[in-house]
Amino acid sequence: MAGSTLASRTADAGVAGTAAVERRRPFSPGREAWRRFRRHRLALASVAILAVMVLMVVLGPLVWRVPINDIDFTARLSPPTWTHPFGTDDLGQDLLARMLYGGRISLAVGLAAMLVAISVGVLVGAVAGISRGSVDAGLMWLTDLFLSLPPLPVLLLVIYLFRDKLKDVFGPEVGVFILIVVVIGCFRWMPVARLVRAQFFSIREKEFVEAARALGASTTRQVVRHILPNALGPVIVAGTIDVAAAIIAESTLSFLGLGFPPDIPTWGRLLYDAKDYLDFAPHWALFPGAAIFLAVLTINFIGDGLRDALDPRKVL
Amino acid sequence: MSRYIARRLLIAIPSLLGISVVLFTVLALAPGDPFEELATNPNVPPEVRANLRAKFGLDDPIYIRYVRWLLAMVQGDWGFSFASRVDVDALIWQRLPTTLFVIGSSQLLALAIALPVGVFAATRPYSLFDQIANTLAFVGFSLPTFFTGLLFILVFSIELDWLPFVYRADIQATGWQWYWEHVKQAIMPVAVLGLFQGASWTRYVRSAVLDVIRLDHVTTARAKGLSERVVVVKHVVRNALIPVVTLVALQMPAVFGGAIVTEQIFRIPGIGSLLIASILNNDTPVVMAVTFVFACLVVVFNLVADLLYGWLDPRISYR
Numbered sequence: 181m182a183g184s185t186l187a188s189r190t191a192d193a194g195v196a197g198t199a200a201v202e203r204r205r206p207f208s209p210g211r212e213a214w215r216r217f218r219r220h221r222l223a224l225a226s227v228a229i230l231a232v233m234v235l236m237v238v239l240g241p242l243v244w245r246v247p248i249n250d251i252d253f254t255a256r257l258s259p260p261t262w263t264h265p266f267g268t269d270d271l272g273q274d275l276l277a278r279m280l281y282g283g284r285i286s287l288a289v290g291l292a293a294m295l296v297a298i299s300v301g302v303l304v305g306a307v308a309g310i311s312r313g314s315v316d317a318g319l320m321w322l323t324d325l326f327l328s329l330p331p332l333p334v335l336l337l338v339i340y341l342f343r344d345k346l347k348d349v350f351g352p353e354v355g356v357f358i359l360i361v362v363v364i365g366c367f368r369w370m371p372v373a374r375l376v377r378a379q380f381f382s383i384r385e386k387e388f389v390e391a392a393r394a395l396g397a398s399t400t401r402q403v404v405r406h407i408l409p410n411a412l413g414p415v416i417v418a419g420t421i422d423v424a425a426a427i428i429a430e431s432t433l434s435f436l437g438l439g440f441p442p443d444i445p446t447w448g449r450l451l452y453d454a455k456d457y458l459d460f461a462p463h464w465a466l467f468p469g470a471a472i473f474l475a476v477l478t479i480n481f482i483g484d485g486l487r488d489a490l491d492p493r494k495v496l
Numbered sequence: 497m498s499r500y501i502a503r504r505l506l507i508a509i510p511s512l513l514g515i516s517v518v519l520f521t522v523l524a525l526a527p528g529d530p531f532e533e534l535a536t537n538p539n540v541p542p543e544v545r546a547n548l549r550a551k552f553g554l555d556d557p558i559y560i561r562y563v564r565w566l567l568a569m570v571q572g573d574w575g576f577s578f579a580s581r582v583d584v585d586a587l588i589w590q591r592l593p594t595t596l597f598v599i600g601s602s603q604l605l606a607l608a609i610a611l612p613v614g615v616f617a618a619t620r621p622y623s624l625f626d627q628i629a630n631t632l633a634f635v636g637f638s639l640p641t642f643f644t645g646l647l648f649i650l651v652f653s654i655e656l657d658w659l660p661f662v663y664r665a666d667i668q669a670t671g672w673q674w675y676w677e678h679v680k681q682a683i684m685p686v687a688v689l690g691l692f693q694g695a696s697w698t699r700y701v702r703s704a705v706l707d708v709i710r711l712d713h714v715t716t717a718r719a720k721g722l723s724e725r726v727v728v729v730k731h732v733v734r735n736a737l738i739p740v741v742t743l744v745a746l747q748m749p750a751v752f753g754g755a756i757v758t759e760q761i762f763r764i765p766g767i768g769s770l771l772i773a774s775i776l777n778n779d780t781p782v783v784m785a786v787t788f789v790f791a792c793l794v795v796v797f798n799l800v801a802d803l804l805y806g807w808l809d810p811r812i813s814y815r
Binding site: 222330336337338340424435454455459466473476484 | 511514515518519523525631634635639643646649654746750756757771776783784791793794795
């Protein structure tokens, strides 16, 4: 019994599956990964739910044509009705329209911050992983330093100090967007850098890299063509989880009243506005909160499914 | 042992210095000038402003300003709060115990959930219990703390009216009543933080136990005829906790983030809500000091994790 516990159920299934597959024709790595991903039913369901949410947020404003700042005092704080499916806020503004608009920004911040984090992380991790000695040690010291900075207080500090300046340069919407994306991205690259460095350490000693080196491939070519593509599996998984973390970070900032200005109703901002009306308008807080929860949960499940598909050795 | 602690303390100093450099750089790069309003005031001649700048050393090179700032911080001179008109260190010492109390009890709650659930799930992998625990853990760490906090207030304070949703430091009661009031108002904030942490720790514990339970020494222990309880507690859990401690230490900065949000929701008079309030009041000395205190707390907790590490794994030498 002790030796029989497998790392993960899908890895187990994968091993059993390959025996059967070998009799037919070999699958490409992509199809193999998709086959393993499909076995994670919750991840598959999450893809569907997230796709619906993204479609609603992207196409919804074209269908639901109520303006987000249409003030109607006769319908203040109204619970969900047919004219306002998600109810209204204290100014009688339609919550469905505001959530569809804010969802675009919340999801866009998540994606953009993830891209920043992944780019910085892959760059630092790759440079540290391919160069030995002092460059590696210095970069890892920097990574450890960033890991020991408490992200939220420093995030708040940076936003407190730079918000007004960026608002003047880029305008309130773009300025805050750039600031939040860059700052969240800059505080989430460290795990990726460590992952990439660890991958580089093992892959750069493999025979196929040695073969490339023997054939005279330059260091850049070794990295870009041979090592990096093989190190990307865990990075994709980490990137997926980072989208969820960035959405939470943006919502947290907006919830503390320090993120986007009130005229840009991201989901966190809606919660911040709603929290003083909890006792007589709970719907105002419940709908955006549920949207954040659903987005984060589905992204986390997809990350878990991708981990089974791309990195089957790991359980966590 | 004491030499090991001393050496770890010495290693913590460079990271504290690094943190202080980062914080000071952020502050120095920030736009804005403390004498800005003097520039627009027609009654103040520009020479006076220049003299003031020279007097407070604002025109000095950045490294001299950094050394001066660092020396002041080390000597305990943390500045003066613009908003509340007291010394910053007094303000922080007054608020810190509440924060530490809330964070500490929530970590204990998280441990009390994560250890049993994680171990139980890992000893029965892919059973019904494991799947339910796993799904609930996912739900737990996907629920942001600010939303759980609002949900708890909605259910337990507004609908059921069981618990107060404002944390008060000045409770007018004595004896047991005083303790009971304190426990009652701490339940919701501690639960919000503890459940969030517990959910992610459960997954760490489960995967660490799964890694250990496959090892040969566990099979040997079973073959010797030890009871399952002894095998799990003495041979599996102690070894599994070593990676868990590392992961928990890495999560510490995120815990402080959650604590800030929780303090803000329940209006707990801790340093997290102090940070938010001083940001909204443009109270720069307090903002800098609180951020630095949070960074120091992270370093301290990493130190604690290292000591725990040594206790769990006797192979790590204390020399």
